[in-house]
Amino acid sequence: MRFILTLCLAVVVGCATAREIIALRQVEFRFDRIAGARVAGIPLGRIRSYSDLTPIDLGRLGVAMASRDVPLDLTVHLEGRNPETNKVTARLVSMDWSYLVDDREAVSGHLPDALTFPPGEPRDVPLLVTFNLMDMFGERRRDLIDVALALAGQRTSTHRVVLRIEPTVETRFGHVRYPTPITIDLSRAPSR
Template sequence: MPYLFLVLVSLTLTSCQTLREVGQLRNVDFRLDRVTNAQLAGVNLSQLERPEDLGPVDLLNIGNAVRRGEVPLSFSVIIEGTNPADNSMSARMTALDWTLLLNERETISGAFAEETVLEPGVPTDIRFPVELNLVEFFDGGARDLVNLALSLAGDGPPTNVQFQAEPTIRTPLGPMRYGEPITIVHRTVGNDAAQ
C-alpha cells in the first residue's frame, strides 16, 4: 500500500510539473522578427527595392520560370520567442509544426524539429527555411509575383504574413503537443507596412 501511495504521489507531481511546463510555453510570446536570404527563381532579392531594379538576366530567369509554371520563392524565417522574465522556469520546445499564410491565403506547411530552450527573459531566435512555388497559390504575371516576393524581403507593397503553428514541448511524461494550432506570428511587411 505505501508503494502504491508513493507511485500515485510521484505521478501527481509529474503531472503538475507537466502542466506548469505547458503553461510556461503558452506564456511565450512569438513574433516574426525578420525574413532573410529571399530568392525568387534563383534571383537574389536582397539588393532590390522595386521590380525596376531587376537586370535583363534576372527578368529573363523570372519570365522563363513564370512560363514554366514554376516560380520558386525561398527565404529564411526568423521567429523570436520570448519567455516572460517573471516565468519561473524555462520552456523547452522540441518541435514546431507550421503553416504559412500570405495575404490570408494558406500556402505551405512544414516542421521545425530542433529542440529550443526558451529561458525566462531571454529572446530566442527560431530560424527555419521556407520554399514555395508562388504560381501554385497566386495568380498574376511576373510583376505581381516579383512584388509579392519583394514584400517578403522587406520592400514592395504591404503583404500580410501569418504562421499558424502547433508547438511540441518536452515534459517528464514525454512530448506533448498543443491541442490546436495557434497564431504565433502576424505581421505586415513591405515598404508601407508601418503606415
C-alpha cells in the first residue's frame, strides 16, 4: 500500500514540476533593443561613422588601442512574454548567456536576478555585454569603430550577431535548467 501511495505522490509531484517547466518553455524571448553602447568609453549614440569622432574621442580610442584594450559595452534588452493563455506564472531564477559574433563567442555571462513572468505581461530582461574588440577584430581604428557601430545596431553589417540563452526555472523541487539553449539572432532584429 505504501508503494502505491508513494507512486501516486511521485506522479502528482512530477506533474506539478512538468507544468512549471512547461510554463517557462512557453515564455517567448525576443530581441527588443540595444542601449548604452560605448566603445572605449565613447558613447556611440551620437556617432554614425568614424568621421563623427571628436579629437578627444580619437585620443581616448588611441590610448585604449595602445593598451590593447578597446572595450565595447552595451546592454542587450530582451523581452520575455508569458502568453495570456498560460495560467501559471513562470519564475526564472537565473540565465546563462553567450554573445556570439560570426559564430565565435565574444563573451558569456550570467543573469543572477530572478524574474517572474506573469501570464500576458511583457518583461524586460537586460543583459550587460562587455568585451575587448581588439581580441576579435584587429587593430585598425576605423574598422573597430565600424564594427562597434554595427554590433550596437546603428549600422548594417555583414557580421552575424547571436545571443544564446539558457534559462533556469524554479520549481517546488529545485532548480531545473532549460533543456535546450534558445538562440536569438540580433543581427536581423531592428534596433529601436
